[in-house]
Amino acid sequence: MHPEKFKQVARLPSAERHAYFVRKVADTQEVWGLHQDGWATAQVDGKVAIPFWPEAAFAQACASGDWAGFQPRAIALGDFLAKWLPGMGGNDQQAFVFPVSQGSASVAAPADLLADLRGEARQYE
Template sequence: MNKEVDIVKELPAHKRYDYFIKKVVDYEEVWGLYKEGWAETEDSEGRNLVPFWPKSEFAEICAMGDWKGYKPAKINLDEFLNNWLPGMIKDELKVSVFWINGYSVVVEPERLLADMEEELENY
C-alpha cells in the first residue's frame, strides 16, 4: 500500500470527507464497490447507505466481510452529480462518504451535491 493511503485512512471521518471532496473533484471520478450490484450498508437506524471513496485503493481495502468479492468500480464525476445523487435523493438513500473500518461521514445526497458544486467553483 502506498504512504498516502496509509496516512489518509487513519484520519478522522470529517477530515476524510474533506479529502474526498477535493480528490473526487480533482480526478473527476468517484469509486464504489460492485458485485452483481453496488455495495450498501446501514446506519444505526437501519436506513440504507451507499458508500463511496475517492480512489480505488480505498474502496479495495474495504472489500471484506459483507463486501468480500466486491471490486472497486469507477463512476464518472458528471454521472455521479447528474444521475447518482439525484437518484439517491429520489430513492431516499444516504451517502456514506469514505467508509473505513465502519466509520464514515453520513450525509444526505443534497449536502454532498452542494459541497461538491462549491468545490467545483474553485476550478
C-alpha cells in the same frame, strides 16, 4: 498509491476524510464504489447507505466482510452529480462517504454531498 499516504489518509477523522473525498473527487472527476452484481450498500440509522471512496485503493481495502468479492468501480463525476445523488435522494438513501475498515465514516444526505461537490468544483472553473 504509496503505502504511507494510504495509512495517513485512512487514519484521518471522518470529517477530514469527507473533505479529502470532496477535494480528490473534484480533482480526478471520478468517484469509486464497490460492485458485484450490484453496488455495495450498508444500513446506517435504518436507511440504505451507499459507500463511496475517492480512490480505488481505499475502496479495495474495504472489500471484505459483507463486501467480500466486490471490486472497485469508477463512476464519472458528471454521472454522480446528475444521476446518482439525485436518484439516491429520491430513494431516501444516504451517501456513506469514505468508510475505512477501522473507524467511522461520514454519512451525508445526497443533497448535502451534491452541494459540497459543486462548491468544490466551482474552485476549478
